[in-house]
Amino acid sequence: MDDISTGVLFSLLVLLLVISGYFSGSETGMMSLNRYKLRHLANQGHRGAKRVEKLLSRPDRLIGLILIGNNLVNILASAIATIIGMRLYGDFGVAIATGALTLVVLVFAEVTPKTLAAIYPERVSYASSILLNILMKLLYPLVWFVNGITNTFLLILGLKVDSMNDSKLSSEELRTVVDEAGGLIPRRHQDMLISILDLENVTVEDLMVPRSEIAAININDDWKSIVRQLSHSAHGRIVLYRDTIDEVVGMLRVREAYRLMMDKNNFSKEVLLRAADEVYFIPEGTPLNIQLLKFQRNKERIGLIVDEYGDIQGLITLEDILEEIVGEFTTSIAPTLAEEVTPQPDGSLIIEGSANIRDLNKSLKWNLPTDGPRTLNGLILEHLEDIPDAQVSVQIDRYQMEIIDVSENMIKLVKVLPRQLQKTG
Template identity: 65%
Template sequence: MDDISTGTLSGILITLLFISAFFSSSETGMMSLNRYRLRHLAQNHHKSATRVEKLLSRPDRLIGLILIGNNLVNILASAIATLIAIRLFGDYGVAIATVALTVVVLIFAEVTPKTLAALYPERVAFPASFILKPLMVLLYPAVWTINAISNGLLALFRINPHGGEETAISSEELRTIVNEAGALIPRRHQDMLVSILDLEKVTVDDIMVPRNEIYGIDVTQDWKTISRRLLQSPHTKVLLYRDNIDDALGFIHARDALRLLAKEEFSKPTLMRAVREVYFIPEATPLNVQLVKFQRNKERIGLIVDEYGDIQGLVTLDDILEEIVGDFTTTISPTLSDEIKPQDDGSYLIEGSASIRDINKELGWQLPNDGPRSLNGLILEYLEEIPQANIGLRLAGYPIEILEVENNMVKLVRVLPHYYQS
């Protein structure tokens, strides 16, 4: 290089620094890409994304290629910088070149391009793939040799170079992605997606209608009473039972009852023949499992039974769907359930049968829900006895006044506002 002028060497050095910056930014850009977005773009036939995805399919080879190029360029740049410095400063040139080139490489060929690539990975990685792909073909023998040696060293430590962590994400990670989607996904859709993910954490026991609230008809009653209860039913499907709910016979659909009435064949025998078989659901069944079972068995309603076969409650397909999309109402504005009534003083009148999970969900409270499922059950567990009316207690930090007790159950309570908590 003695025949090459200092100006020419300086131009070569600057060019090498640009090439080093290219390799540094390419490495960071490639590794910073959102793999799921990249896969989505590749599936939609985005040419650059397809090319990058192919390069990233073997990250060991890609990293090997980039490091070979980067190190060759940096070593050559170091040699040229030293030669220039010796010409200019004599014996002190080596020290000056070492310090100066270190600062220049760090700023202009490492930190700055890598920071830029980390901020805009697609803008860096996609154009870089045009150069990296042919370079991979050109330098493949060198890349293969270096990777073989590197993988052999890893094997000595019993590390499988191709057995990295799975790229699949867990439900918790997916929940975080959905919550942080911001304006990319409307808030309403975010809530629905998170609710779907939460189905595996919620069981049919959490959303069921308790057995004491199931609207049913005892077929041992006289026909006039049966007819009246059918006409007064608030539901399209009514449970028929003999003497008590545990001896359930099946469900009668209002449509079937009207058809019998239209044919003037409305009597107890014809009603019993129109009964549809009961579909039973084991307690503690997760909602995501039950949703699939409803679909597979073409059912929309079922009775929940415990390990002894006793009926604990009732759940419908609509109940599960409401867990995903929210309550079906005639207004789009959010409203509290009928069991929760806000008062002018900021307190809430809540029925004892209200679900703790629903209370926490609607009011943003944190009542303990790892035990009893109803507010009545939670109060009885805390007091360890059936209370009298007009007594107060503080439960999980919430001041509660018991207003009504009926049939050994807390019927109605008043809960003071959350800002009264200590």
């Protein structure tokens, strides 16, 4: 070193600082990359993305390579800075060189390159991966040796490198990714994707037509009554039963019934029963995502939900599940939430007791409890533990409600006060 001029040492020091900055920026850039965007670009044939993905397939080796190079460069830079300091200031130059080099390394070889790499991870990573690939091949024995020691130490601590490289997303994490997509995905499409992810958290009971509202015909009724019900039916299919709906005998297509009506001579109860399809039963508690697959696998579009005793609880169709994903269809016969909720001039809402709680929460951004009854009527009855009279007020969580109409042992209409009135009242 004594034969090397101070100017050359300064040049070497600057070069080493540049190399140190390269390693620091490369590390931050590689670790800041969006792995899913990287995988997409690699699948599209992007050369830089392919190189980076290959390096990141073993992050322990990549980090080992970068740290080996960075430490070697920094140690050599420290030695050169010490020599320069001693030449210029004698023994006191060691302290000066240490302080000055620490500041320069922090600013120009750590903070600045790492900040730039964090802001532009793709540019930094794709460019630096060319040299890193070459260095990985040249220094592989040393990298393998160092990683062998560190991985053994991690194994002693009960950690496995392979298990730490799991980049799979949970449904909650995927939901966050969709929410954060912003303008990259239209809001309508985001809502559909979120609805698909929510299917596993919703059961068939949450969407079913309740037992009391199922369109059904008692096959033991008077024949004229049966024909009249068929003629005025607004549904595509009707449940046929004997005396009680728990004694289901078939699911009749109304269109098929109309066709049979054309042949009046052969139109009878026996003909209807032969034309009815076999009933498809669904156990209560089945998640919507599972039921959607079962509808597809069994080539069914409608099913009756039964409890553990085999009693009918309700009815659900394939369209009901699809509406949960894409929104209500204009052809739906069931009342929409807009028809069940009527805004008032004072900001309050008149809501039908049959309104679904989940739909209210979703549409109005409310937080009514959903772990019990599924309708507003059921929620209030559970809260009061009695069938109330009209004009009774009740508060559930933060929502002040006034019961307007009660009939047939059910709450028909409820007035929900606006939040402004709840806070001042």
